[in-house]
Amino acid sequence: MGQPLRVGVVGCGNILAQYLDTFSRLDGVRLVAAADLDPARAQAVAAAQAGVRALTVDELLAADDVDVVLNLTVPAAHAEVALRAVAAGKHVYGEKPLAATTEQAAQVLEAARAADVLVACAPDTVLGTGVQTARKAIDDGMIGAPISATATMLTPGHERWHPNPDFYYVPGGGPLYDMGPYYVTTLVTLLGPVDSVVGAGSRTRDVRIIGSGPRAGEQVPVSTDTHVTAVLVHASGALSTLVMSFDAVATRSSNIEVHGELGSLVVPDPNYFAGDVEVCTLDQRDDGWRALPVSAGYVDAGRGIGLADLAGTPAGRRHRADGDLAFHVLDVMESVIASTASGAAVTVRSTVERPEAVPLT
The missing domain is CATH 3.30.360.10 (Dihydrodipicolinate Reductase; domain 2)
Structure with a gap:
């Protein structure tokens, strides 16, 4: 609370453009790092966005200035990336679905509870x-x-x-x-x-x-x-x-x-x-x-407003796009x-x- 939520994105595909448009209008969320299996795509994001670094996935997960990992990978990789982020002590916000199966999704939520980090998921x-x-x-x-x-x-x-x-x-x-x-x-x-x-x-x-x-x-x-x-x-x-x-x-x-x-x-x-x-x-x-x-609702909202909701939710309160709902x-x-x-x-x-x-x- 009071500080922008610093975001590192993994997966720089087409959907990221909609998130970036939303982030540009929010004070509570700031993109700081980008990673992709294709390094050129992460570099393109960094070149177009002031203050964003292009990193490998390992570097992004280890970065001290990343509070939450925005998981925009393909659905089959959602659980793997989420589990790695949780193991690194990061909060996770993922595109839908939470995982490919409920078995994988349960593993993500259990790991997050054990690590005392938050999991959130689209759609917002x-x-x-x-x-x-x-x-x-x-x-x-x-x-x-x-x-x-x-x-x-x-x-x-x-x-x-x-x-x-x-x-x-x-x-x-x-x-x-x-x-x-x-x-x-x-x-x-x-x-x-x-x-x-x-x-x-x-x-x-x-x-x-x-x-x-x-x-x-x-x-x-x-x-x-x-x-x-x-x-x-x-x-x-x-x-x-x-x-x-x-x-x-x-x-x-x-x-x-x-x-x-x-x-x-x-x-x-x-x-x-x-x-x-x-x-x-x-x-x-x-x-x-x-x-x-x-x-009611967030006016002029776009994809990523769920991250802003997470950033603005007081400690101990349930954020609205949480992993249990997903x-x-x-x-x-x-x-x-x-x-x-x-x-x-x-x-x-x-x-x-x-x-x-x-x-x-």
């Missing part, structure tokens, strides 16, 4: 004004007791634009693991933890054709479900229907709707931080949908995959408290 989109305004409406009783929710993400597949889409089509990929963290984290933020799930999946094609870049026209084999549907049974009794697909041509909206006894809410696309929250209440149903004024979200998704394989309902082993709401900030 739930801290923006979109989801937080919707949460305030629910918490204020605007729609009565929540009964159900729908969460939908439909696309024809990332191979149409991504030059190297292979990892989307192997186990650990697919639409659920790629985009599910945004939607499941939002559902848990709005409605609380999930007790059990029932899932089903399908695979429309066994190969995908790369549509852009130097590999355009090359075939990519598909070995995971590319359309996943699930019902999430929240501890509160609310039921959420989740649809994640790389097999649909188009959708009118990739958003979430929450339905309660007294009204319904449209929650904006959880891949973004802002957007209109709309409500239709039983007593004003004839008036149709109306937009709610922004009433673990529960991963556990829910892993349980959905298990259910699609068995055809039976699966109990989610973990639980978590809803993070503290974000006042209008």
